[in-house]
Amino acid sequence: MHADQRAAAFASERQRLIRLGHRMLGSFSEAEDVVQDAWLRWAGVEEEVRDPAAYLTRIVTRLCLDRMKSARARREIYVGPWLPEPLVESFDAYETIADDVTVTLMLALERLSPLERAAFLLHDVFDVALTEVAVALDREPAAVRQLAxxxxxxxQTARPRYQVGAAEAERIVRTFFAASRDGDVAALSALLARDVEIHSDGGGKVLAFRNVVCGLVNALRLFASAHRKAVTSPSFLRSAIVDGLPGYLSLDHNGALQTTALEIRAGRIFGIYMVKNPDKLTHVQASTRTAQNKRQR
Known part of the structure; x- marks a missing residue:
């Protein structure tokens, strides 16, 4: 394979590899580093490779496994609740999401061993054949089948089980934003489930809840208090798909960007996932600026 063919093969797989790296590590910056390392290794391969996609998948998987131990150690000293760096996609693609890896599933994956996580993602999410997963993990197929x-x-309890239509999802998203912005306890009571959970990831960099807020009463008290204390109101930027869930981008009362994802079941919100840590939003800020520039042209 000539250098230009090798480059073309890598370019065609790059976005899929970044998505795999993000699902493995929960970080876009680390996923991009891994994919860059994979490119350097791919560019130096001398032997003929019959299946570039499978070969690159193996490289990225093994590089991710090498990083996962240190990533877990960093999360043990993380300030406040940890959420993965959000994958934000256009709400126009709501009916055609590429996979069903939501933020709720990403949090559940944190409970798995690195090999279990890799086996599950490769086989169940990215549809890699079991024999190829075995090669990527350097394990026997029977062992990989057990891991997966x-x-x-x-x-299984964290995988999506409730389908919400696009129109209903956007209605709930916008209604929730307005109710939380206004501290509207009645509207929030009609939206939130009794056992709702609020996860707010500030990473110690910005003001956020230091613990997961559980239960309707605590959630209503929190939103009412936030409204009373706010000097200015948050601003709604746009609806979006955030880590596979309906959600939105907004600016808080200080003008800082945040993403919010909503886990909706049967018309009620069971989970609210807010990423406020600016270190996790650099890629979202860049894409938002690009979209704004295109609209202004």
């Missing part, structure tokens, strides 16, 4: 099966059982 064990992982599947441990995360």
């Amino acid at each position: 099966s064990r992982a599947r059982r441990r995360v």
Whole structure:
């Protein structure tokens, strides 16, 4: 394979590899570093490679496994609740999401061993054949089948089970934003489930809840208090798909960007996932600026 063919093969797989790296590590910056390392290794391969996609998948998987131990150590000292760096996609693509890896599933994947996580993602999410997963993990197919099966059982409750139509999802998104902005307890009571959970990731960089807020009463008290204390109101930027869930981008009362994802079941919100840590939003800010520039042209 000539250098230009090699470059073309890598370019065609790059976005898929970044998505895999993000699902493995929960970080776009680390996923991009891994994919760059994979490119350097791919560019130096001398032997003929019959299946570039499978070969690159193996490289990225093994590089991710090398990084996962240090990533877990950093999360043990993380300030406040940890959420993965958000994958933000256009709401126009709501009916055609590429996979069903939502933020709720990403959090469930944190409970798996690195090998279980890799086996589950490769086989169940990215549709890699079991024999190829075995090669990527350097394990026997029978062992990989057990890894994937064990992982599947441990995360099955976190996989999406409720389908919400695009129109209904956007209605709930906009209604929730307005109710939370206004501290409207009555509207929030009609939207939130009794056992709702609020996860707010500030990473110690910005003001956020230091613990997961659980239960309707605590959630209503929180939103009412936030409204009373706010000097200015947050601003709604746009609806979006945030880590596979309906959500939105907004600016808080200080003008800082945040993403919010909503786990909706049967018309009620069971989970609210807000990423406020600016270190996790650099890629979202860049894409938002690009979209704004295109609209202004």
